[in-house]
Amino acid sequence: MSRATGVRRASLLAPRTRALLEEALVPPLVAILLALVIGDLLILAVGQPPGQVYRLLLAGTWGNAYGLGQVLFKATTLVFTGLAVAVGLRAGLFNIGAESQLAAGGFLAALVGLALPAGTPGLIAIPLATLAAALGGAAAGAVPGALKARVGAHEVIVTIMLNFIVLALLNYIVAAHLHVPETLHTPEIHAGGVARLADLIPAFHGSAANLAILVAIGVAALVGWYLFRTRAGYDLRAVGLQPAAAEYGGVDVGRVWLRAFLISGALAGLGGVNFVLGYKRYYEEGFAGGAGFLGIAVALVGRNHPLGVVLAALFFATLSQGGLAIHAVVPKQMVEVLQAVVILAVAVTVPEVRRLLRGSRGRTDA
Amino acid sequence: MIVLGFLLQTVRIAVPFLFAAVGGVLSERSGLVALGLEGFMLGGAFGAVIGDFYGGGAWGGIAAGVVVGVALAALYALCVVRFRADQVIVGIAINLLVIGATRFFLLLAFDSASNSPRVAGFGEAGRGLLSSLGNPLLWLGILAVPLTAWLVHRTPFGLRLRAVGEHPEAAESLGIRVPRVRTLAVLLSGALAALGGVYLALEQHQFSDQMTAGRGFIALAAVIFGRWDPARAGVACLLFAAAETLEIQLQTVSVVPSQFVAMIPYVLTIVALAGVVGRAVPPAALGKTATVAD
Numbered sequence: 001m002s003r004a005t006g007v008r009r010a011s012l013l014a015p016r017t018r019a020l021l022e023e024a025l026v027p028p029l030v031a032i033l034l035a036l037v038i039g040d041l042l043i044l045a046v047g048q049p050p051g052q053v054y055r056l057l058l059a060g061t062w063g064n065a066y067g068l069g070q071v072l073f074k075a076t077t078l079v080f081t082g083l084a085v086a087v088g089l090r091a092g093l094f095n096i097g098a099e100s101q102l103a104a105g106g107f108l109a110a111l112v113g114l115a116l117p118a119g120t121p122g123l124i125a126i127p128l129a130t131l132a133a134a135l136g137g138a139a140a141g142a143v144p145g146a147l148k149a150r151v152g153a154h155e156v157i158v159t160i161m162l163n164f165i166v167l168a169l170l171n172y173i174v175a176a177h178l179h180v181p182e183t184l185h186t187p188e189i190h191a192g193g194v195a196r197l198a199d200l201i202p203a204f205h206g207s208a209a210n211l212a213i214l215v216a217i218g219v220a221a222l223v224g225w226y227l228f229r230t231r232a233g234y235d236l237r238a239v240g241l242q243p244a245a246a247e248y249g250g251v252d253v254g255r256v257w258l259r260a261f262l263i264s265g266a267l268a269g270l271g272g273v274n275f276v277l278g279y280k281r282y283y284e285e286g287f288a289g290g291a292g293f294l295g296i297a298v299a300l301v302g303r304n305h306p307l308g309v310v311l312a313a314l315f316f317a318t319l320s321q322g323g324l325a326i327h328a329v330v331p332k333q334m335v336e337v338l339q340a341v342v343i344l345a346v347a348v349t350v351p352e353v354r355r356l357l358r359g360s361r362g363r364t365d366a
Numbered sequence: 367m368i369v370l371g372f373l374l375q376t377v378r379i380a381v382p383f384l385f386a387a388v389g390g391v392l393s394e395r396s397g398l399v400a401l402g403l404e405g406f407m408l409g410g411a412f413g414a415v416i417g418d419f420y421g422g423g424a425w426g427g428i429a430a431g432v433v434v435g436v437a438l439a440a441l442y443a444l445c446v447v448r449f450r451a452d453q454v455i456v457g458i459a460i461n462l463l464v465i466g467a468t469r470f471f472l473l474l475a476f477d478s479a480s481n482s483p484r485v486a487g488f489g490e491a492g493r494g495l496l497s498s499l500g501n502p503l504l505w506l507g508i509l510a511v512p513l514t515a516w517l518v519h520r521t522p523f524g525l526r527l528r529a530v531g532e533h534p535e536a537a538e539s540l541g542i543r544v545p546r547v548r549t550l551a552v553l554l555s556g557a558l559a560a561l562g563g564v565y566l567a568l569e570q571h572q573f574s575d576q577m578t579a580g581r582g583f584i585a586l587a588a589v590i591f592g593r594w595d596p597a598r599a600g601v602a603c604l605l606f607a608a609a610e611t612l613e614i615q616l617q618t619v620s621v622v623p624s625q626f627v628a629m630i631p632y633v634l635t636i637v638a639l640a641g642v643v644g645r646a647v648p649p650a651a652l653g654k655t656a657t658v659a660d
Contacts, residue, residue: 045474094454143636153639154648156399156454157590160583161632172625296458331473336466343459344441347451 019357024308026353028301031345035338042334053326060325061318067325069197069207073279074291075310075317076209077102079216080271081295082302082309083223084137084264088155089304090227091260092240097144097159098268099292100166101137105269106276107170108136110283113189113276120191129192130215130273137269138262140166145261149254155261163292171285178283185284194278210278217310219270224306226263236260268292297343300350316342372611378498378569380607381507382407382578385562386585387592387599388514389555394594395518396551397531397651401457402442403559404582405464409434410560412468415573416475418485427485428503428564435560436553438464443549453653461582469575480575487568503565510558511600518596527551531649559585587635594649606631 040050061067081098088095095101112132116125143162147153178186197209227233238246239256247253275287294316301315302308319339323332386407390400410431417430438460445456469479476482488501498504518524529537530547538544559582566581567573584606592599613627 042470096454096458147636147640151639151641153636153641154653156401156653157586157639158636160401161587161635164580164583164632165629165636168625168629172623175625176623293458293462296455300455331470333466333469333473337463337470340459340463340466343462344445344451344456347455347459348445348449351450351452 023350023353023357024303027346027349028312028342030349031301031342034345035341038341039334039338042337043330046330048329053330056326056329057322061321065201065203066205066207067321069204069209070321070324071314071317072197072213073208073210073274073317074320075313076213076216076274076278077271077291078294078298078313078316079220079310080274081268081292082298082313083220083306084268084271085295085299086302086304086306086309087223087227087236087267088260088264089299090240091236091256092243093148093257093260093264094156095141095144095159095261095264095268096156096296097140097162097166097265097292098295099288099290100163101140101265101268102271102288102292103170104140104166104272105133105137105266106272106287107173107283108269109133109192109272109276110186110189113192113281114186116189116191118190122192122194125192126194126277129189129277130270133269133272133276134266135269136272138266140269141261141263141265142258145258145265148261149258174283174285180282183284184286185280185282188281189276192277193281194273196278208279210274212274212278215270215273219267220306220310223267227306232259268295294339297339300343300346372608372615374498375614376604376608376611377504377508379610380603381504382562382566382581383585383588383603383607384507384600385510385565386559386582387588387603388510388596389558389562390585390589391514391518391592391594391596391599392527392551392558393555394589394652395531395649396527396548397534397649397654398442398446398548398552399453399457399653400555400586400589401454402438402460402582403555403585404578404580405457405461406435406438406556406559407563407566407578407582407585408461408468408576409438409464410563411567411577412464412471412563412573413560414564414567415482415485418487418568419482423486424488424568427487427568428561431560431564431567432557435556435558435563437556438560439552439556442556443552447545447548447552465576468573472573472575482573484571485568487571498569501565501569503561503568506561507565510561511596514558515596523547523550528649531651534651584631587631590635590648591631591638593638593647602631602634 043050043053061071081102084098084101085095109129109132112129113125116128140162144155144158147158148155174184174186180187194210194212196204197211197213198204198207227237235246235251235256236259238249238251239253243253271291276283298309298312298316302312316339319335323335326332386403389406390403393400413434414427414431418424418427422430442456442460445451446453472482473479489497518527526537526542526547529540529542530544534544562581562585563578566577570577585603588599588602588606592602609627609630613624617624
């Protein structure tokens with residue numbers, strides 16, 4: 001009898017680990033395969049050889065220091081927006097507002113950079129502007145968070161609507177009060193600029209990669225610690241899995257929702273540092289450029305785990321930059337299609353794989 | 367005359383909203399989130415220009431636009447009904463897909479990153495507001511509201527639709543095939559929203575990159591502000607269109623910055639959701655992944 005259970009346990013443990021791995025890895029692999037197939041079709045539609053185009057894509061991204069620098073630059077913003085969406089989802093909240101939270105963060109960072117006198121040392125200016133970016137994003141995240149906590153208003157709709165409102169408001173402020181004539185951007189900031197990666201490693205010369213990437217990695221680690229090693233993070237995940245059970249267990253669900261949205265907004269807002277402090281040194285209308293929406297893809301492919309988010313951000317940044325690398329032979333818009341294909345494929349395979357795994361060994365997993 | 371001109375302009379602007387909003391009502395009443403409206407519209411607009419340009423004329427454009435809209439809706443239905451993928455994610459992905467694909471094929475077909483060549487559409491452009499009255503889609507758009515209201519409230523299909531959106535398990539126990547009703551509702555919403563895009567493209571006699579410019583989301587706002595009722599959603603569309611008309615006509619005076627007028631639909635929707643004046647309550651099963659077997 002005891003030997004039988006022992007055997008069962010031994011055979012259960014290995015499959016459990018395998019199941020976790022399968023659940024994490026199968027969807028992205030299926031997605032990449034499908035994207036490759038669709039990509040082949042699109043490339044053939046243009047009349048180019050797919051193999052050569054893919055080689056071009058890799059050579060233009062990971063094949064040289066400039067391309068790699070651009071990938072890292074784009075990935076930095078995506079890490080922030082991906083983390084923002086991931087933290088929301090861990091709490092059971094779908095934050096579609098990362099796009100406008102990112103813009104709000106960048107805007108406030110620029111305001112602080114403009115307000116500080118030109119000679120302010122970076123040691124003071126950069127943390128201040130960075131804090132402003134987080135606050136800007138958190139302010140935009142507070143609205144859906146408070147509405148969800150107070151009256152249960154659906155956060156998806158509120159954040160979508162808020163995207164339009166916040167972006168219109170920022171456009172108005174910049175257009176009416178802050179822009180440099182003939183442009184859509186503010187003047188250059190006086191203080192708070194972040195050093196380029198090229199200043200340390202000359203090979204990156206010309207690329208926009210900057211030290212904000214270190215902030216991104218640090219913040220990703222911090223989010224991992226918060227989610228999996230603190231009590232507040234445990235509450236957040238409990239609310240995400242089973243709000244009713246969490247409530248019964250003594251968690252103030254409304255408060256957790258609000259807190260999650262503040263953190264999520266702040267994370268997205270921090271992404272503004274990469275563009276505003278690290279690259280252009282001004283706020284520009286539309287600088288978010290869809291990075292907030294791609295954050296949804298990044299969180300999805302990264303399975304809402306900080307490490308996964310970082311890897312997924314690199315993947316989507318490679319696609320974005322790769323589009324530019326192949327533009328001479330195939331329209332760069334191809335990668336926009338492929339990004340969407342990856343999202344669709346992962347969205348479809350995640351529940352499917354989960355069901356398959358569950359079906360193959362009963363309902364053992366929670 | 368000024369009043370008449372204002373009304374006519376309002377209706378012209380409202381037509382794409384009306385098409386997409388009634389489509390959105392059908393989708394959401396069946397329990398499926400209508401986040402893909404924007405993509406269906408943009409796909410419809412692109413299809414219209416392709417159909418019209420390659421010899422089909424305006425009617426060929428309408429047919430091609432509807433085909434694109436239905437195909438996109440079928441993709442949505444496949445992902446969320448058959449594979450039970452998350453509706454919000456799939457909706458967003460379809461919007462991204464359509465933006466990318468229309469750009470890609472715009473370059474391929476017309477070698478332009480911004481817009482297509484001119485297509486015939488209905489009537490000549492620049493003949494003033496009245497020329498719109500010769501566009502059958504204008505009338506169809508207005509008619510779509512009472513027709514959808516009738517469909518939802520007065521037909522057996524409408525009853526099934528509402529049952530599926532409120533309580534799928536109960537509906538299934540009565541022998542209603544939930545996946546089929548939902549798929550049908552989404553395909554209809556794809557065709558309707560696409561017609562909104564077709565109207566837009568034929569009115570402007572061309573396709574341009576991202577020409578729907580968030581109109582699908584305004585339609586979604588109208589659905590919510592209209593509390594998921596076709597007639598009320600129609601009124602909301604007219605209201606949002608009137609605000610836009612007012613903004614256009616007051617442009618020279620510029621009392622209120624245009625950005626603030628553009629915010630009106632979105633602010634009203636949030637106010638409606640927050641329950642300041644009578645809470646907007648969505649269909650009970652909206653957005654929930656199907657629990658019934660298919």
